Amino acid sequence: MADLDALQAELSGLKLETHPSLVKQKSRDFFWYSPVLKRRLDDVTGDLVVTPSSEDDVARVLAACYRHDVPVTVRGAGTGNYGQAMPLAGGVILNMAEMTAIRSIEPGVVVCEPGAIMADIDRRARTETGQELRLHPSTHRTASIGGFVAGGSGGVGSVRWGGLRDLGNIVRLKVLTMEAEPRVIELAGEDIHKVNHAYGTNGVITEVTMPLTAAYEWVDVVVGFDALSSAAAFADMVANQDGILTKEIAVVAAPAAHDYFLRHQRFIGREQHVVVLMVAPFAMDALAGLVDRSKGTLTYRSDVTVAGDGESVPPAYELCWNHTTLRALRVDPAITYLQILFPYPDHLTKVAAMADKFGDEVVTHLEFVRFDGNVACFGLPLVRFTSEERLDEIVSVFETAGCPVFNPHRYTLEEGGMKQTDPVQLAFKKETDPKGLLNPGKMIAWEDPSFDYSSHKTYLFPGLHRA
């Protein structure tokens, strides 16, 4: 058992928190969107929260924890849904919330510390230079850039730019290693993959350089359709319009849009399947023409004054990605979700087939993205949860139909990803974290190299540390 008292003594002068309820608060992310993870991880907690304010502080924490064999789980804003930031083996929560410096904003690039909140980056980039980040999750207002890089995959903006995994969507990273004397490693180009979406298992990100793009006064648009297939076809067609600048295109089936988007409810009929978009203002004439041609109804556009009580509505990006799930959960706690890729080119056919197969049990929610150069879509369907077994069955139906599932009811990189070892990330972990102290339990390839993915068994981390 690690000597936490000795560790604390060594860290004196740093901002520490040991009060169990406060530590537990900082030991949780949004894993609870999954009833499966909720059951498994609800009692997980770290032992100690350390809040560094500089790279030197981080190095000091890592060296001390290395010496005392204490696990370290890095925490951004805790908005992940795969349990990315849950300290499965206890130990130190390295809370990056105070490393928020934005070091420079130049044409096309921002350099900042990992704890910077994405909305803050965008606010400054917009005010100072008319720019904004290419990609952000629906938790734009609260998520940190480092957490996004370490635990995210894409989101709003992916319809234009693809995902974080795509070369060019992260410019440069600085990471610290978990060694007796932590080293700084700079990663650029293809090397970025070593750390992107590795949940902080193989290095602690201390500086992030991200590409910026032009900021616009995005128009939030909701278009209604009588048929789900028409909504999906419209979304796909607009995403394929190379000249129409959009930042977000999502489809939500009836009656979920009406029933769950409470503050937009007055704009959406219960029978309407909707497409939610963010559109550059100068593209609205072109978009309106496409809506007409597709026999859709433009039920809401944020650039046109809305008659009525003047009640404000949330931005379109808070109707999308996992905010769709969140809004559904608030109305109906029995709802959970999945994350599925419908691959190009027969994504719309597969969407229709799955919608037919599952009916009300799995309500269609699609997010259109560029994927390897083509437009495809992710499904984040709203799933009526009955049992873990049934959820696994649903997953398996999607996978059998050729739709890979990034299962958000698993806490490992592999099970939430490609169901195979990522040799590059594993090799980098061997180099940066020889003792395996960074976010233990998340990389099966490290914990159990002989794990058999074809068994379809859930990996259960033996070192799980509960409150």
Place this chain on the structure above:
Amino acid sequence: MADLDALQAELSGLKLETHPSLVKQKSRDFFWYSPVLKRRLDDVTGDLVVTPSSEDDVARVLAACYRHDVPVTVRGAGTGNYGQAMPLAGGVILNMAEMTAIRSIEPGVVVCEPGAIMADIDRRARTETGQELRLHPSTHRTASIGGFVAGGSGGVGSVRWGGLRDLGNIVRLKVLTMEAEPRVIELAGEDIHKVNHAYGTNGVITEVTMPLTAAYEWVDVVVGFDALSSAAAFADMVANQDGILTKEIAVVAAPAAHDYFLRHQRFIGREQHVVVLMVAPFAMDALAGLVDRSKGTLTYRSDVTVAGDGESVPPAYELCWNHTTLRALRVDPAITYLQILFPYPDHLTKVAAMADKFGDEVVTHLEFVRFDGNVACFGLPLVRFTSEERLDEIVSVFETAGCPVFNPHRYTLEEGGMKQTDPVQLAFKKETDPKGLLNPGKMIAWEDPSFDYSSHKTYLFPGLHRA
């Protein structure tokens, strides 16, 4: 016969030019890239050049010409290669060169007069707002925005944004009609197609609103490969990288790149097939990784100081599109070209098959673009011209292989385009130009509605007016 003296008298106070050699100079565009058009159109001339300085001037010219039944051919900078601006029936050349006002530059949009030169628009947009036009031809330094909209199709930037035909790439147009009392018509959304690429046959553009995008210090890059297929595969792969911001991706086969790009010759081996790119500076690390992975050689990048005599080289966009042809023509006057679409998804297979079939007679030059949402490529091959019959044969081989040819050896919209009537543009001409005085001879659908495209006969305008 029209009474030109009476017309001139009515236009007194406007800037007029009647000297035959000066009129002839303003009656010519870059039609002479085609030996076929050169033979047919070399003697074509207008009778009178009028240079308006305002929309009111334009209206005055159109009203007077309508009254006197004088044809009007609008001229931008005369950089078209399809004879777009050649006054086949003589009459007035409406020279827009002095209507160059840039009225406003806002986030995402510029409003200007049609004679504004694209390089001037970009210079002002960049200096004042860090923006630039999405698309421009390789004649960026000299081409006018109105000419581009009326006679162009895309070019540099199309790898990101598609072509001018794509909704959203032109925001709004103002046109004047050719009637007793010219009317102003404003076009937006899908209506823009009425006038875009109609060669000024159905309205005179007097104001253009174009989308702007973020300007960067684009890095000009040349990558060499041993095999043409490797160069094409690399170009296609980079174009499909959603996160790597590029503005231009072209392929030029060996030994053309070495032999014709004289000021880049020292960077290019005679055996090298090259890919020419414009890349955002912050994407260069990612690009360099892809070059390595593809076993290419980064032979030139403009962001790295070049040892040597410090001689300047032209920008990458002047190695591309029809500047490739121009550079070849300068070295070897027997060269001409074609414009061919290699459609997605088997564009690379078709490129290889055609390169095999023709050998040195048709040297591969590809321009990668987004086309209907996917990456495809145009071919602008360098063709060793022997006879008109052989050129037609080559065209027919491409078309039979499923590669539509936009034949630059024809001066009509239809033959240089989709080989069919464009009913929308024809209907708009009936409305805006009842007497058929705007750029006569260019729209077959107007001149000879019974023309049989399946005959593969060249349309010859009976009213051709020679010097």
